[in-house]
Amino acid sequence: MQGSLRRSIFALAMAFAVAGALGQTTTAPDDPAGGKPAAGAPPGFVVPADPKPGDTEAERTKSQPGNNAPIWRATRDSGNHPGVTTLPNNEGATLIQRFVQYPGSAYTTAGEAWRQTRNQWIVPYGGSLLLIVVVAIALYYVGRGSLGRSTNAGASAIERFTALERAAHWVNAAAFVVLALSGIVIAWGKFFLLPVLGASLFGWLTIALKTVHNFIGPLFVVSLVIVFITFIKDNFPQAGDGAWLKKAGGMFGGPEVPSHRFNAGEKVVFWLGVFVLGALVAVSGLVLDQLIPAVANVRGNMQIAHMVHATAAVLMMCLFLGHIYLGTIGMKGAYRAMRAGYVDEDWAHEHHALWAEDIRAGKIPAKRSSSPPPAGLHTAKEGA
Ligand code: HEM
Numbered sequence: 001m002q003g004s005l006r007r008s009i010f011a012l013a014m015a016f017a018v019a020g021a022l023g024q025t026t027t028a029p030d031d032p033a034g035g036k037p038a039a040g041a042p043p044g045f046v047v048p049a050d051p052k053p054g055d056t057e058a059e060r061t062k063s064q065p066g067n068n069a070p071i072w073r074a075t076r077d078s079g080n081h082p083g084v085t086t087l088p089n090n091e092g093a094t095l096i097q098r099f100v101q102y103p104g105s106a107y108t109t110a111g112e113a114w115r116q117t118r119n120q121w122i123v124p125y126g127g128s129l130l131l132i133v134v135v136a137i138a139l140y141y142v143g144r145g146s147l148g149r150s151t152n153a154g155a156s157a158i159e160r161f162t163a164l165e166r167a168a169h170w171v172n173a174a175a176f177v178v179l180a181l182s183g184i185v186i187a188w189g190k191f192f193l194l195p196v197l198g199a200s201l202f203g204w205l206t207i208a209l210k211t212v213h214n215f216i217g218p219l220f221v222v223s224l225v226i227v228f229i230t231f232i233k234d235n236f237p238q239a240g241d242g243a244w245l246k247k248a249g250g251m252f253g254g255p256e257v258p259s260h261r262f263n264a265g266e267k268v269v270f271w272l273g274v275f276v277l278g279a280l281v282a283v284s285g286l287v288l289d290q291l292i293p294a295v296a297n298v299r300g301n302m303q304i305a306h307m308v309h310a311t312a313a314v315l316m317m318c319l320f321l322g323h324i325y326l327g328t329i330g331m332k333g334a335y336r337a338m339r340a341g342y343v344d345e346d347w348a349h350e351h352h353a354l355w356a357e358d359i360r361a362g363k364i365p366a367k368r369s370s371s372p373p374p375a376g377l378h379t380a381k382e383g384a
Contacts, residue, residue: 091298100300102307114303122307126314127188133318137325147251147326148351152333154344158359160261161341162369168230169338172223178216180317182209187310214289221282228274234261235270240354258353261364273319280312342373 055063057071097110104121105113161169185193185206194202241264243257249265250256257263262270287295287305295301328335333347348356358364 094299097299102303110300110303114307117307118310122310122314123187126310127191129314129318130184130321133321137321137330141325141330144251146329146332148256148332148334148347150333150344150347150350152336152343152347154346157342157344157373158348158356159341159365159367159369159371159373160337160343160348163341163371164369165230166338166341168223168226172220172227175216175220175223176320179213179220180313180320182213182216183313185209186213217285217289218291221286224274224278224282228278231262231270231274235267237264237267238354240264241267256351259351259355260358261352261355263352269319269323273316273323277312277316277319280308281316284309284312340373341371 052059052063055069057068060067060069099107100110100113101107102110102113102117105116107113108116186209189202189206193205197205238260240258240260244259244264245268247254247257249259249263251265283292284305286292287301288309290297295305326334327338331351333343334351337343337347345356348359355364359366
């Protein structure tokens with residue numbers, strides 16, 4: 001085919017293509033607001049109105065097909081708008097929880113609100129409080145050393161805790177320590193253990209500890225109830241408790257203030273720690289373990305139970321750190337009282353003078369069970 005002919009056909013084709021493209025851009029379609037169909041639109045075609053925020057899904061499929069904002073808004077508010085899901089569990093109809101405000105969170109979907117309360121309040125402030133208590137106890141120990149003069153190793157002995165009381169105490173104490181340590185890893189392990197162990201080992205450890213936590217929890221609840229029943233008798237307010245509280249028992253200076261079997265500080269730990277915080281931690285823990293049939297296993301209940309559980313557990317750990325400190329190195333001879341059950345008269349007079357006087361006066365028996373004193377010790381009466 002002649003060169004010139006080929007070129008003119010090519011030029012013609014290019015002209016058509018350019019004309020076609022120009023036709024696209026330059027000819028602005030009619031003003032949509034006017035609703036007049038654009039050139040080439042099928043006859044009778046009506047430009048749909050802009051989507052309105054309040055559109056239902058049905059309206060939106062017309063106003064802006066493919067834009068499913070209404071269905072996702074309804075999903076987020078699935079408590080408020082009808083919708084259908086095929087999810088199996090009893091919360092199948094709630095894909096995204098409704099808006100709530102939990103302590104310290106924004107007003108947002110419940111899952112997000114819980115996440116904010118946990119990550120912005122419970123974890124940072126709870127963790128800081130625990131560290132502050134540990135540092136305060138360490139500074140107190142450095143400043144004051146072990147309290148008391150008597151080492152509780154004297155000849156004559158008084159039965160302070162029976163074998164049954166000690167068994168109840170130590171089962172509860174052991175369960176508490178396991179729960180506290182596993183709970184600390186679950187809540188704060190990613191800050192101090194994950195960097196050391198790496199993701200997979202930390203993952204396995206946390207799963208194992210969470211499983212231990214879920215199983216030891218119910219045991220702790222039972223032993224806590226037993227401890228409450230076992231020790232309640234001597235934890236009611238008595239004369240002298242007010243004076244003890246006023247001077248904090250002499251723990252920050254001055255002589256130790258006389259007290260009955262348990263001093264006012266131990267009674268505060270009993271009612272606040274064992275009873276109030278213990279009950280909150282126990283009940284919320286049983287809900288999280290799904291062991292209370294009356295409480296439905298739905299996210300809202302679990303979120304509230306978790307926030308109560310974690311907060312009460314942090315406060316309980318702070319309180320019992322003090323108890324454990326005084327029950328080990330913080331007071332001479334105290335550990336032996338709960339370990340062996342017996343104290344000597346000197347220790348009893350120094351730390352629980354009103355109790356020791358009642359024993360001397362015969363109002364309270366020096367020996368309350370048939371379990372013998374540890375080797376080398378004998379009861380006050382026998383020794384007199
Ligand atoms: C390792 C942990 C613990 C240690 C070393 C410890 C140590 C002690 C000691 C030495 C006593 C005797 C104090 C005295 O003679 O007055 C005592 C009493 C007591 N402990 Fe513990 N304890 C521990 C954990 C716990 C826990 C977790 C609870 C409860 C949740 C608890 C509840 C009690 C109660 C109720 C008493 C009797 C005093 C009272 O009723 O006020 N202990 N503990």
